[in-house]
Amino acid sequence: MKALISGIGLVIALVTVPVSATPLPMNKIAEGVYVHIGTHGDFDKDYHGDMANIGFIVGTSSVAIVDTGGSYKVGTELREAVRAVTDLPIRYVINTHIHPDHIFGNAAFAQDKPEFIGHHNLPSTLSLNHESLMRALLDVLGPDANGSEIILPTKVVNNVMDVDLGNRKLHLQAWPKSHTNTDLTVLDEKTQTFWTGDLLFITKTPSLDGDLKGWISVNEGLKAVPAKMTVPGHGDPTKDKNGMLDRQGAYLNLLLKDVREAIKNGVDMQKTIDTAAQAEKPNWVFFDLINRRNINHAYPQLEWE
Numbered sequence: 001m002k003a004l005i006s007g008i009g010l011v012i013a014l015v016t017v018p019v020s021a022t023p024l025p026m027n028k029i030a031e032g033v034y035v036h037i038g039t040h041g042d043f044d045k046d047y048h049g050d051m052a053n054i055g056f057i058v059g060t061s062s063v064a065i066v067d068t069g070g071s072y073k074v075g076t077e078l079r080e081a082v083r084a085v086t087d088l089p090i091r092y093v094i095n096t097h098i099h100p101d102h103i104f105g106n107a108a109f110a111q112d113k114p115e116f117i118g119h120h121n122l123p124s125t126l127s128l129n130h131e132s133l134m135r136a137l138l139d140v141l142g143p144d145a146n147g148s149e150i151i152l153p154t155k156v157v158n159n160v161m162d163v164d165l166g167n168r169k170l171h172l173q174a175w176p177k178s179h180t181n182t183d184l185t186v187l188d189e190k191t192q193t194f195w196t197g198d199l200l201f202i203t204k205t206p207s208l209d210g211d212l213k214g215w216i217s218v219n220e221g222l223k224a225v226p227a228k229m230t231v232p233g234h235g236d237p238t239k240d241k242n243g244m245l246d247r248q249g250a251y252l253n254l255l256l257k258d259v260r261e262a263i264k265n266g267v268d269m270q271k272t273i274d275t276a277a278q279a280e281k282p283n284w285v286f287f288d289l290i291n292r293r294n295i296n297h298a299y300p301q302l303e304w305e
Helices: 072-085 106-112 122-145 212-224 241-264 269-273 278-283 287-303
Strands: 027-030 033-036 054-058 063-066 090-094 115-119 155-157 160-164 169-174 184-188 193-201 229-234
Touching: 027 229, 033 072, 054 072, 063 072, 072 106, 090 106, 090 169, 115 122, 115 160, 115 184, 155 160, 155 169, 193 212, 193 241, 212 241, 212 287, 229 241, 241 269, 241 278, 241 287, 269 287, 278 287
Parallel strands: 063 090, 090 115, 115 155, 193 229
Antiparallel strands: 027 033, 033 054, 054 063, 160 169, 169 184, 184 193
């Protein structure tokens, strides 16, 4: 299998499965900007593929998709939503990071022959994790995973990149290792609508799969981006980006402080899980589950500071 997944732009074992789709419900949050709000959930037996915020941006000559959902079925419904708004060509599919709820709808757009765009680390990270990602998706979705395949980027963002949809420029930025090692943001300069992917969580507990200290740094860096409306990876779009980043930062910084103190005092990881960042629990949903995973991820990293 690994021999099949080298090289940018390769479609991995793509199987197109006809799906009868109705358009996803969309919210028009700015001129030409449409968002579908995913439901709060976790990647477990109750996963249904519709958990992340996804959507599209319409220019005068083309369309860009920002994340495609967690299955081929959801991606197909997103494509139908685009076609309910415009017949313009879908020229770009932008993935904000590697997580399954954001990428597994990509295959629904292969017929449009767009540029698939991602962070410069996305091709290698997808390739290394291909088998585990596919296995996990099949485990949680069963037959509803049909048609869901991994498509590697055809174009990567090393630092920043601009794409033009026709009188509409999107500014793409690759960030250092933080939520993951593949995080990318999208700023629609025309309306100053900012798509953060999972660099910003609202309501749902932030989930760490990268570097805690890196995420705290990036969290501060995001405050400098001019935005009238911000679309987080999870939660409702907001006009108060920096306020939401402060709220997320409070959790991330407390997690860092508590885990560091536990390590310094010789408290093992299992006991730390019961105590670290607990003061933040009332502010988030799925806290116990996600905070436990965050500590499991951060504790070994911080032991080696």
